[in-house]
Amino acid sequence: MNTPAKPQDPKAAFTGSDAVVACLKHQGVEVIFGMTGGAIMPLYDAIFRDGSIQHVIVGHEQGAAHMAEGYARATGKVGVVMTTSGPGATNLVTGLADAFMDSTPMVAITGQVTSNLLGNDAFQEADMRGITMPITKHNYQISSVDELPEVLAEAFFVALSGRPGPVLIDLPKDVMTAPCDHLLAAPSAPSGYQPHYRGNPLQIGRALKVLAQAKQPVILAGGGVITAGAHEELRELAQVTGIPVANTLMGLGSFPADNDLFLGMPGMHGTGYANLALHHADVILCVGTRLVDRVTGKLDSFAPKAQFIHIDVDASEIGKNLPCLVPIVGDARSVLADLARGAAEWATKPDISEWLSQIEAWKNCYPMVYADKPPAIAPQAVVELLGRILPQETIVVTGVGQHQMYTAQFYPFKEPRTFITSGGLGTMGYGLPAAVGAKIGAPDKEVVLIDGDGSFLMTIQELATAVRYKVGLVVLILNNNFLGMVRQWQEMFLDKRQAETDLQPPPYARVAQAFGGMGRQVMTVDELEPAIAWARQQAAEKHLPVVLDVAVEREALVLPMVPPGGANADFIPCPGQKREE
Amino acid sequence: MENFSPISVLVRNEPGVLSRVSGLFARRGFNIYSLAVGETDDPKVSRISVVVAGEAPIIDQVVKQLRRLVSVIMVSDLTGRPRVERGLLLMKVNAPHDKRGELMQLAQIFRARVDHVDNQSLILEVTGNREKLEAFIDILRPHGIQEMARTGQIAMARSQGPMADYWNDVAAGYDPDQDGTYNISRAAERLAQEIEEQD
Numbered sequence: 001m002n003t004p005a006k007p008q009d010p011k012a013a014f015t016g017s018d019a020v021v022a023c024l025k026h027q028g029v030e031v032i033f034g035m036t037g038g039a040i041m042p043l044y045d046a047i048f049r050d051g052s053i054q055h056v057i058v059g060h061e062q063g064a065a066h067m068a069e070g071y072a073r074a075t076g077k078v079g080v081v082m083t084t085s086g087p088g089a090t091n092l093v094t095g096l097a098d099a100f101m102d103s104t105p106m107v108a109i110t111g112q113v114t115s116n117l118l119g120n121d122a123f124q125e126a127d128m129r130g131i132t133m134p135i136t137k138h139n140y141q142i143s144s145v146d147e148l149p150e151v152l153a154e155a156f157f158v159a160l161s162g163r164p165g166p167v168l169i170d171l172p173k174d175v176m177t178a179p180c181d182h183l184l185a186a187p188s189a190p191s192g193y194q195p196h197y198r199g200n201p202l203q204i205g206r207a208l209k210v211l212a213q214a215k216q217p218v219i220l221a222g223g224g225v226i227t228a229g230a231h232e233e234l235r236e237l238a239q240v241t242g243i244p245v246a247n248t249l250m251g252l253g254s255f256p257a258d259n260d261l262f263l264g265m266p267g268m269h270g271t272g273y274a275n276l277a278l279h280h281a282d283v284i285l286c287v288g289t290r291l292v293d294r295v296t297g298k299l300d301s302f303a304p305k306a307q308f309i310h311i312d313v314d315a316s317e318i319g320k321n322l323p324c325l326v327p328i329v330g331d332a333r334s335v336l337a338d339l340a341r342g343a344a345e346w347a348t349k350p351d352i353s354e355w356l357s358q359i360e361a362w363k364n365c366y367p368m369v370y371a372d373k374p375p376a377i378a379p380q381a382v383v384e385l386l387g388r389i390l391p392q393e394t395i396v397v398t399g400v401g402q403h404q405m406y407t408a409q410f411y412p413f414k415e416p417r418t419f420i421t422s423g424g425l426g427t428m429g430y431g432l433p434a435a436v437g438a439k440i441g442a443p444d445k446e447v448v449l450i451d452g453d454g455s456f457l458m459t460i461q462e463l464a465t466a467v468r469y470k471v472g473l474v475v476l477i478l479n480n481n482f483l484g485m486v487r488q489w490q491e492m493f494l495d496k497r498q499a500e501t502d503l504q505p506p507p508y509a510r511v512a513q514a515f516g517g518m519g520r521q522v523m524t525v526d527e528l529e530p531a532i533a534w535a536r537q538q539a540a541e542k543h544l545p546v547v548l549d550v551a552v553e554r555e556a557l558v559l560p561m562v563p564p565g566g567a568n569a570d571f572i573p574c575p576g577q578k579r580e581e
Numbered sequence: 582m583e584n585f586s587p588i589s590v591l592v593r594n595e596p597g598v599l600s601r602v603s604g605l606f607a608r609r610g611f612n613i614y615s616l617a618v619g620e621t622d623d624p625k626v627s628r629i630s631v632v633v634a635g636e637a638p639i640i641d642q643v644v645k646q647l648r649r650l651v652s653v654i655m656v657s658d659l660t661g662r663p664r665v666e667r668g669l670l671l672m673k674v675n676a677p678h679d680k681r682g683e684l685m686q687l688a689q690i691f692r693a694r695v696d697h698v699d700n701q702s703l704i705l706e707v708t709g710n711r712e713k714l715e716a717f718i719d720i721l722r723p724h725g726i727q728e729m730a731r732t733g734q735i736a737m738a739r740s741q742g743p744m745a746d747y748w749n750d751v752a753a754g755y756d757p758d759q760d761g762t763y764n765i766s767r768a769a770e771r772l773a774q775e776i777e778e779q780d
Contacts (some may be wrong), residue, residue, distance in 0.1 A: 138651035
């Protein structure tokens with residue numbers, strides 16, 4: 001770690017860089033993920049001189065962005081990223097787009113060439129404001145030190161408030177070195193940007209009326225519930241009304257998986273009973289969800305009988321994909337609390353017992369099962385095993401692909417912020433850096449990364465970061481030597497033609513050792529549980545990344561599955577089950 | 582039903598703001614019929630007047646997506662609202678000697694000004710709402726249009742009367758008032774009425 005040096009000359013001028021550092025400290029920033037370079041050097045120098053903010057050097061800037069995401073998801077705070085201009089900045093694009101899709105609060109500070117060279121195609125110049133306009137909540141290019149305090153305060157406010165998202169500040173090098181004698185500006189809301197928190201009481205009244213009359217209601221809760229910290233309120237509402245709850249991928253953890261009212265995840269790889277419940281529902285209360293295509297399947301045939309109540313802090317999500325009977329713009333926590341309070345005053349609780357027994361029948365008809373083909377290890381069995389042995393506050397991180405869906409389907413999430421995954425953008429390579437960021441943000445919690453052999457390779461250089469900063473985490477690779485999800489589609493929809501999906505990944509256990517971490521290959525079911533116990537112990541004691549390279553059944557399929565473009569009710573069920581209406 | 586909606590967007594007058602707004606339209610596949618930008622009486626604030634083609638659900642999304650932009654201060658949808666709407670059109674039209682009189686007559690009907698005249702052509706200048714300008718083009722087209730240039734349509738609601746209030750609140754209460762606070766009380770009253778009527 002850095003050994004901060006005192007300023008050589010105490011009379012040295014206070015510069016734009018020092019102002020940025022002061023602003024970051026004012027915002028309570030404790031850690032920055034990044035990589036230095038020509039155009040950001042003055043700011044790095046100021047951080048080094050100041051010495052109170054931890055900096056994590058990454059292997060690649062994309063890793064920094066995902067680390068900031070993992071940090072933000074685990075803590076609820078803003079993740080901060082810093083890179084140089086040009087390639088350093090463009091390498092953030094994937095992470096920014098990912099954070100934008102999943103509404104993750106992030107502030108990225110990118111160096112820029114000096115103002116007099118802007119627009120001149122100078123060395124390492126890239127138009128970051130232009131490039132990131134569609135993938136940030138807002139972005140800035142600073143033209144003078146005078147703007148710094150206000151812009152930084154606004155950037156953090158915008159990143160974290162309302163529907164959170166990434167904000168980028170592009171900082172020309174001459175601004176960093178310019179003398180600056182300003183005090184910190186008070187955080188001020190930009191005019192016009194006014195996140196709306198309380199739900200309209202009359203709309204809430206209407207929603208309660210609709211819910212009270214519903215015969216077959218379902219609550220569909222997404223990531224917004226976790227962002228808003230509304231999990232208690234969600235549980236309260238479900239308990240008061242007795243309405244069953246489905247969680248989208250991003251919403252997993254907001255409702256306990258072992259609760260009788262839990263339906264699991266709906267959609268393309270959702271449970272049969274969640275999809276059937278939504279299909280037959282007469283009222284669906286959506287909260288903090290975008291109703292994206294992976295959730296709805298074919299829109300025309302999604303929940304054909306349902307009327308929608310939709311709660312979102314971002315008005316543009318309401319009515320975007322489906323017409324909505326009762327729109328409620330507001331913070332999920334406040335609105336769900338209002339609804340639960342209202343429902344508690346119902347004179348008679350609506351009788352939905354018939355509906356609940358119907359759902360019970362679906363649960364019995366389409367339980368979540370998988371094909372076990374010993375001696376091969378079923379990937380789902382590994383996830384189930386982890387679900388049994390890991391404490392419930394463990395943070396589980398994934399990459400993107402089959403392993404991600406197995407985790408969503410078979411890991412019993414019970415607490416919010418325990419599942420960190422790339423939902424909207426589906427970024428392979430998200431897992432390792434996000435896990436590192438999560439562990440740095442929540443050092444007291446155990447962090448387990450469940451990854452795929454394809455995903456893991458994409459950002460494998462961050463093993464070096466984990467070793468350098470003593471980040472103890474378990475990396476469990478469900479290794480099928482395939483880009484498994486694509487192979488699954490090839491098997492099901494392309495006559496099994498395996499175009500470029502057969503991988504020959506390197507020996508990950510040895511790679512981890514070479515990086516200075518630890519690793520072990522797991523080939524049989526019997527080795528699995530002892531290996532996991534060993535890895536957890538090593539990670540906790542030695543503060544190192546411990547990789548378990550688990551050879552799993554190569555051609556396992558993620559089921560149930562709704563064929564792309566198909567209707568959710570027409571899902572392909574788990575092995576051994578027949579779809580019948 | 583009107584398929585063109587004039588939408589008035591107050592934005593911070595800062596570099597790149599037009600690109601933010603036009604980029605949003607391109608990205609989300611909204612169709613711009615016309616666009617005009619200019620400073621307001623406050624040099625820190627610009628007004629972007631945009632006419633969007635689309636049915637009500639599209640316009641609803643346009644308004645909501647615009648409101649998401651941090652640079653946007655206020656969005657008013659002027660569809661169906663009493664308003665003054667103007668665009669400016671310059672047209673160079675074929676005008677041989679024997680047609681000049683007829684053209685001048687047409688110009689007069691549309692209150693167009695003649696900005697230039699020579700032996701072959703006239704340049705006409707006309708202002709008006711979209712319908713008027715379209716009609717003008719239709720009438721002049723048979724004479725042979727050599728060149729044409731148009732500004733975007735700009736629009737302003739006619740008053741702060743009851744209709745203006747209604748449209749400010751119609752988005753179920755989350756429309757910011759001019760002082761930046763949310764005035765949900767009027768919207769709430771209206772919703773209460775609506776619910777009573779439904780029951």
